[in-house]
Amino acid sequence: MSPTLFSIFINDLSKEIDANLGNLNAVNIGETQIPCLIYADDILLMSNDINSLMNQIQIVNEYCKRNSLDMNFDKTKLIFQNIRYENDHIELNLNNELKRIDIVREYKYLGFWIGNNTKKHLSSLTKNGNKSAYLTAKKLKEIGCANGTIVKNTFEMLTLSKMQYGGEFCFYNKLSELNRIQFQFYKRFYHLITTTANYCLIGEFGLFPLEYHFEKAAINLWIKIIFNESSTIMKRCYNHVSNNLDNSNYSYTWCWRIKHLLKQINLSHLWLDQNSLEINKRKCKIIVKTRLMEHFRAIWINDTKKSRTGIDYLELSQFDCSMKSYLTLNLKLNIMAPLLKLRCRNHDLAVKTGCYRNRLSYDERLCSLCDDRTVETVYHFICKCALYNDIRLHFTPFFVDISKQDFYVMLETLEIGKIVTLTKYINSANSIRADKLRQRPMTS
Numbered sequence: 001m002s003p004t005l006f007s008i009f010i011n012d013l014s015k016e017i018d019a020n021l022g023n024l025n026a027v028n029i030g031e032t033q034i035p036c037l038i039y040a041d042d043i044l045l046m047s048n049d050i051n052s053l054m055n056q057i058q059i060v061n062e063y064c065k066r067n068s069l070d071m072n073f074d075k076t077k078l079i080f081q082n083i084r085y086e087n088d089h090i091e092l093n094l095n096n097e098l099k100r101i102d103i104v105r106e107y108k109y110l111g112f113w114i115g116n117n118t119k120k121h122l123s124s125l126t127k128n129g130n131k132s133a134y135l136t137a138k139k140l141k142e143i144g145c146a147n148g149t150i151v152k153n154t155f156e157m158l159t160l161s162k163m164q165y166g167g168e169f170c171f172y173n174k175l176s177e178l179n180r181i182q183f184q185f186y187k188r189f190y191h192l193i194t195t196t197a198n199y200c201l202i203g204e205f206g207l208f209p210l211e212y213h214f215e216k217a218a219i220n221l222w223i224k225i226i227f228n229e230s231s232t233i234m235k236r237c238y239n240h241v242s243n244n245l246d247n248s249n250y251s252y253t254w255c256w257r258i259k260h261l262l263k264q265i266n267l268s269h270l271w272l273d274q275n276s277l278e279i280n281k282r283k284c285k286i287i288v289k290t291r292l293m294e295h296f297r298a299i300w301i302n303d304t305k306k307s308r309t310g311i312d313y314l315e316l317s318q319f320d321c322s323m324k325s326y327l328t329l330n331l332k333l334n335i336m337a338p339l340l341k342l343r344c345r346n347h348d349l350a351v352k353t354g355c356y357r358n359r360l361s362y363d364e365r366l367c368s369l370c371d372d373r374t375v376e377t378v379y380h381f382i383c384k385c386a387l388y389n390d391i392r393l394h395f396t397p398f399f400v401d402i403s404k405q406d407f408y409v410m411l412e413t414l415e416i417g418k419i420v421t422l423t424k425y426i427n428s429a430n431s432i433r434a435d436k437l438r439q440r441p442m443t444s
């Protein structure tokens with residue numbers, strides 16, 4: 001039966017349960033009693049004691065009998081919160097018919113795993129994310145698209161949305177598995193080595209960690225509640241919990257975490273003024289999104305700054321973590337990839353290899369192919385090294401005699417024609433470099 005039709009059909013069931021509320025020890029939050037949640041054909045009955053719950057099942061069962069419906073006892077499960085129950089099932093006598101109901105520790109309700117912790121839900125998001133990332137990459141490969149904006153939008157629409165399902169309700173400390181899926185997707189799709197630093201991907205594609213998406217969704221739900229766009233029951237529960245946050249029973253609840261999240265991003269005034277907010281919902285959402293982005297950008301800069309090569313990357317990316325323009329040009333992957341690889345340290349210039357091959361300090365990782373006695377960085381490789389003077393003049397004269405700062409700025413504004421010639425330069429320079437190194441006697 002279609003969900004809408006079912007909702008119309010079953011509408012009077014909740015009225016029947018409400019009529020019996022006096023006899024049911026229903027779960028209550030403040031003044032609000034919540035005996036059941038009915039969404040389409042999913043019915044969730046809640047009670048403070050088992051006998052009262054059994055009475056509710058009786059009511060539902062009798063209602064079903066009268067309306068020619070059948071309760072599916074194989075799918076009906078019982079879950080206890082905060083109490084231990086020794087048996088793995090209970091038996092219920094319904095009109096002289098014995099029905100068995102299994103007791104479970106976790107149950108999936110509307111796609112969300114309910115249980116004593118949220119681990120199960122997290123692992124189900126990981127599983128769905130992995131599967132979806134694979135299919136998304138396959139689809140994009142089929143249409144031969146490498147445009148960063150399209151790839152990112154498609155990933156966010158098809159995969160990220162699955163990975164953050166229900167995220168507005170839960171706060172996780174660590175989403176490392178989900179983040180790994182996101183970063184791996186971009187690494188695989190653009191043929192980057194698996195050891196590529198995630199900070200490069202954040203900077204190149206403007207990626208945000210899953211924590212950002214979860215927190216944004218949670219605050220957006222909060223905005224919906226305070227602007228009275230949620231269900232009345234949600235609003236009533238919210239009002240009760242948010243007004244009683246000083247009571248230790250309500251520490252670490254969803255409302256408590258929202259309050260602290262707003263404080264973290266310097267928006268405590270939104271929490272304090274929530275009943276008299278003068279800005280509209282749209283404006284509120286924009287402010288939250290901007291602050292959250294600033295917050296995660298600051299974390300990105302802070303983490304990246306910890307290594308000297310990280311500092312190099314920050315300079316290269318102009319301290320900006322948004323999609324770089326060369327990725328949004330409609331270029332084939334083989335044209336775009338050489339520049340992307342160079343920028344993401346997928347190269348064997350001395351600035352990188354000197355570190356792990358010879359354990360040299362940063363200033364000792366010199367270019368051995370010219371007389372400059374300078375660190376072999378991406379800038380040196382493209383703009384300075386005398387070994388490639390001829391091809392530089394031929395392919396990329398716009399990079400001759402250019403300062404490091406101008407080089408970084410120019411990388412952001414290159415048009416298609418220049419990217420194509422830069423790719424040719426990088427490919428030729430790489431093979432000249434490889435030849436030169438091969439000819440030389442091996443040094444330890």
Ligand SMILES: [Zn+2]
Pocket residue numbers: 367368369370371372376380384385386387
């Ligand atoms: Zn050199």
